[in-house]
Amino acid sequence: MGAGGLNTKGRHTQLGSGYLSCTSAFSGSPQPQPCHPNDILPLTLTSATQELFGCRCDEDVTGDNPYKILRKEDIVQDMRMRAAVSDFSPMKQLVLDYPEDELLLVYDRDFIYGSSFYLVLTADAKERHLKPVVALGVEVALEREPSEVFAAQKTSEPQPWISLGSEQEIEEESVTDSRPRLKYRISRVRREFGAPIFFSDRNAMETKDGFIECTPYQDKNFSLKQMERHTGVQTIPNLKSSSTQTQWTYPRSMCTQYEPREFSEEKKENCLQSEKLKNFVNSVASRFEIAIQQNEIMDVFFDDWKALSEEDSGYGRKADPHLKEYQSFTDLHFSKEKTISNINWHPTINGVIAVAVTERLSFEDRINGSTKLLLNPSLILFWSFSDPINPQLLLECPDDVFSFEFCPSDPNIIVGGCMNGQVVLWDISTHVEQLQGTRTSGGKNIAANTNALNETPVVRYCAVSGIENGHKAPITDIQWLPGTFEVSRMGVPMENKNGICVQIVTCAPDCCVMFWDIRAPRVLQTMADQRKQKVEEKPLENPHGVPNTFKHLDLTWKPLIRVSLPKIDTSGEYSPLKISLRDNTCDNHTGSNAGEYLPSLFLRKTRLQLVLSTTFCPQDGELVYTDWKLEKDNDSGRLFSAKPSHRFIIHDGQVNTVRRSPFFKDIILTVGGWTFAIWKEGVTNGPIIQSSCSQKKCTVGYWSQSRPAVLFIGKEDGNIDVWDLLEKTHEPSQTQNITATQITCIKPWIVSSKQHLLAVSDHLGTLHILEIPWTLRSPSSNEKLSMSKYFEKEVDRLVYFEKRREMRAKEKKDYEAEELRKKTPPVVQVLPLKKMREACNFHHRYT
């Protein structure tokens, strides 16, 4: 009966045209029955039924058109005809109950409800199906028009609520009274309200359950031991941080002044008187005496070995004691047929040396050749070691210069004395750089120099004294007064506070010694003169390129003081050749104490000590010593100089050198004739040392700059004698031939501690530079001391001899007196006479 199996492949027939619904009964197939709404009934129709009702699958009803309207009557008839076979028989009653005449059969193509067809049971459902249908998530695609869809969604009709089981949950959650509520009523007597309360203690232990306690128990959770733990470990350096509060100190200038504690006089006296001091001194004095005497006897710390070796090393190291030729300068152009009269090293620039070149003519020849001489100007040549061929600078002189000097305080100023008696000044400050440059640059710049300057620059003199004011004879010696000295118009030596050399002293054989001042004369000028000068100065040009340093002196220079030295014994005056001044000033290095020093300085030295070598005829020379001071002659009011104190004639020729030793201020060397002599100031008996006569004439002499005992003597045969006074005094310690002609000038110079040079000029005009060997330049130990002792010994010798001389003279006198008396009749006794004679004999024999 309607057991239409779920055979979709098969065709289903349908029965009648009614609306039927039947439940699908599945036999054996475990297919879950889908839920279906109540108003539809899934049903399976056999193919016979399907043909009968015209709802064959896929022919009459398709997926697109699954609706089939069946008439109720048809269905009923089918049911009558086929009764149990009819597919609609299970739902007979439903069909009969259906209100309407037509039932809807829907082809359920996809078996949504479990069967191939379902029957819609209610009219509403039918309406619903035919009209827009509620989407049940099914692919029941009804052909509807889009407008119907929209219209349907907008106006959704309220549907009856479908219970899905949620009301049961709500019911469970809601709280409802499960039983009727109980009511209680409690009452109490009114008077018991607000009654005082009395508390009393009650032991909790008395009654059972009087208290409830909560006993502590060990919670096992806390005694759990963690057996394993997973952590990371890292090693770090041990750090420790700590802090302090530091006190900030800021620098503050502070000073402490203290002075040593001293006792007052009384306290000192008290101490000295005390007994304790006496005991102390007595006990201690003996130790001192021993110690002091030990020292006096012998110096225990003196290293004999070392002292011995020093002398030996001198010989071992450099055996060659000769002066070695270092360089020689001669100029073919300028110094041909000329001789060099004077040499001077430049005081500041190393390696620059100046020579004065003069004509080698005698007086008559000069007069005869004077015209020729005028054409060749006299020159001072500057040589530099870097250029041996060309002189670096030429100084033009009005006439031959016999002596010239660099100013010690300003090496750019050179003063020279000419043959005609004029004093000349040069200022080479413009050429100094060139001179310095040639020295330092050496080889590199020589080419440049020769290209740039084809000729040597010539510097003209910037000031020259007036001819009538100067000397009347060739100036033979010219010197700068030391910078701390100055001589006033009155001839009183004074302190020169500037420290600059401003005064010059010259001497010439015209019996004059002149003092010159290079500062502008402070002459009172009238206004007219001043105006005139100003007018003149402006257009005045510098025709020769000469610096204007000494413009004020040019041609009008007059000596400050003119001094003539009267002779001691006879009348007349000395004609000086060379001067040596004693440098009496002491070191003024302590500038701060200058104020205190000054008065004492010049109080001590109010006199100028001069030693002059003079000549009174060309063949003889004498030495004059004077403590010079100008005096005022009371009668005429003129100033004249006092007579010199001493004079000596010991040299047989002109004394051409008077030089002080650089180590001893009072030792003077004089060279003249065939000998040289050494003098000491204050010893007026004679020279303390005098050399023996040499074969040749001695022309010049000079002290060694580094060794107190060494002198250099130049000879007229071109030899240089080196005398070492501590070695031998009867002959020179060595002789060396330098040149063939006479040596005219010697000047040593210390370049550095390793290099000492000796400049030697000869009569032919050649300048030789020699190097002084180690033996001659390094002093032996205690050389100065030995020399001073030697000089003292010599002085003692002189004194002794003097005394002896006196004694002898006295004895001689006595002897003569005695002889005289002998002629007269003797009155005296014989014995004393005999004794006297014996004494005289004795003396004669042994003196």
Next chain:
Amino acid sequence: MAEVEETLKRIQTHKGVIGTIVVNAEGIPIRTTLDNSTTVQYTGLLHQLTMKARSTVRDIDPQNDLAFLRIRSKKHEIMVAPDKEYLLIVIQNPSE
């Protein structure tokens, strides 16, 4: 007093002696033949040195004590004799 003077003078007149100074325990000069600044300088320095020398000697051997101190320099020799309360300093130039 005169004795003290005499002794000191005797020391002073030896050959080469430059000066003598008598100093008390605190280092204050009592008597000197040199000028003030030099005296003060010598006193100050030598006093300290003597104390140091004495403490050195006593450190080595506490029963010992410093008897005499001689300082030889290139130029001079300085001799110091210490005592409980005084110090005598003599400066001598030994050679020449």
